[in-house]
Amino acid sequence: MVLTFYKYESNGFVKIPFVEAGIKAGFPSPAEDFQGKRISLDKELVKNETATFYAKVDGDSMQDAGMSDGDLLVIDRSLEPQNGKIAVCMLDGDFTVKRLRVDKDGVYLVPENKSYQEIKVGEDQELVIWGIVTYVIKKV
Amino acid sequence: MHLYNSVLIYLCGMYGIVDCNSFYASCERAFKPNLIGKPIVVLSNNDGCVIARSKEAKPYVKMGAVAFKNKNDFKKYGIHVFSSNYTLYGDMSSRVMSIISKYVDDIEPYSIDEAFFKLKNVSGKEAELIGKQIKDDVMQHLGLPVSVGIAASKALAKLANNIVKKYPEQTQNVYVIGTDEQRIKALKWTRIGDVWGIGRRLATKLKEMNVDKAYEFTLLSDELVRNKFSVVGLRLKRDLEGKPTIGFEEVHDKYMIATTRSFPNVVSDLKEIEERVATFANSCAEKLRKQKSECSAAYVFLKSNRFGKDYVKLGAMVHFGFATSSSITITKGVLEKLREIFKVGYTYKKAGVILVSIKPNASHQTRLFGDENPKHQLLMRTMDTLNDKMGQGKLKLANQDIKRTWKMRQEHLSPQYTTRLSDIITINCK
DSSP states (O other), X not given: OOOOOOXXXXXXXXXXXXXXXXXXXXXXXXXXXXXXXXXXXXXXXXXXXXXXXXXXXXXSTTGGGTOOTTXXXXXXXXXXXXXXXXXXXXXXXXXXXXXXXXXTTEEEEEOSSTTSOOEEOOTTSOEEEEEXXXXXXXXX | OHHHXXXXXXXXXXXXXXXXXXXXXXXXXXXXXXXXXSOEEEEOGGGOBEEEEOGGGXXXXXXXXXXXXXXXXXXXXXXXXXXXXXXXXXXXXXXXHHHHHHHOSEEEEEETTEEEEEESXXXXXXXXXXXXXXXXXXXXXXXXXXXXXXXXXXXXXXXXXXXXXXXXXXXXXXXXXXXXXXXXXXXXXXXXXXXXXXXXXXXXHHXXXXXXXXXXXXXXXXXXXXXXXHXXXXXXXXXXXXXXXXXXXXXXXOSOEEEEEEEEEEEOOHHHHHHHHHHHHHHHHHHHHHTTEEEEEEEEEXXXXXXSSSOOEEEEEEEEEEEEOOHHHHHHHHHHHHHHHOOTTOOEEEEEEEEEEEXXXXXXXXXXXXXXOHHHHHHHHHHHHHXXXXXXXXXXXXXXXXXXXXXXXXXXXXXXXXXXXXXSEEEEEO
């Protein structure tokens, strides 16, 4: 007779089902079936995690668009720049945030404050659209 | 053979590699677009020497150039100098990895700026589209330029990537070796020394055998390659033949953790070095616990100034006798060994601790005699939680100097744009 021996192998884990509610003898919580997820600003404000960056506003040229000095901007770089969107741009090496206006004459960077002039992007100027502003967060 | 290969390509899917171009320099540029097209170098920890160069800086600065000796050249050629900002590079790297993983079936991060990926059941055309999509997305989302190489195996994907690097314009930064003809053409184009995994020593050995190009290597018989270059060489040959043999690494955890630093000044006092090494050991142990691993040995070393008169390099292994992740055990063992190897009368410039034999702590082998004191685990957990909440270094071991916080020399450090709220970019609205 040939005996074959098998070695007992264990991966070190024993799976035990986890009953989330616990097992109690009392009356079950009536709220259980209505449990909601807590509100997460991250989920609300960040649509595209890998493409989201934050920036701080310095100055008041976009005040009428609700962006004041010291406010926090949420920027989504995955969005395409479009006419009418508020964009973080780099114009000749400087970061600025303005509303984009594109018409047949060219590209304009439009401030939202009457005391500032709009900028027409000249042919010899270098404009990089860095990202699109999606939210403004202010401290009250 | 032809038919066989193309069938194989189709059945096994394809492998690709994404490689960020001049990654460190590109990360700096992502937040300073005005530096696009300008020469940039990034310095090592402590601003010692050049560890990364943008394409534009390459003609003027050698890799590893000592920073202070090249100050004049930096100025003369308008080179922008940065201290290494690993917090930023690490965050950008993980963003790149998540973008890639959206498009592929499997991903293997290979280094901070490189990742292999796998595509199941795709044609060469589809693979090329996916490669382009990855390249465009990384550029749009992060402002980082990447090169993508795709082929039937990892070694060939690397080769495709080299072609991209050589011909960025023609390939538009994406190249697929999709047919056997393209494969052979690429192999004939590639010098054997440039093949992934062929070291300098092997390249010399192969040149002696009149193998100059990768193609000639694939013409050698399997037996010969096996005898001369072991099974590793044979695997590489198969890979280059378009039969994927080098698989994906399953382990994503690091199997070596190290903290090594040059001192800002030379140090000869054992007490001072002990404090430094204790800090290194503690920092390694923290990283170890973070990835839920434990180690059973460590290597500690001490080096004098390489350019000084008496150059010494001292080092030794420490065996803990059991697997541990306790700062106390690791630091104690490392310091005991340090005192053994320390030599009086030298001035030291660099020290380091490297943890080895690392395993996940889920597979901890309990020992009847000489196992870790179970109280350590609880203590470490408390220490990590507190440090996490209140800032690194709030809670230290007593062999670390409490008051002293060692600062690296980082005179050109850019902000931590993505990981610290006080460091985000400021936008001029004036």
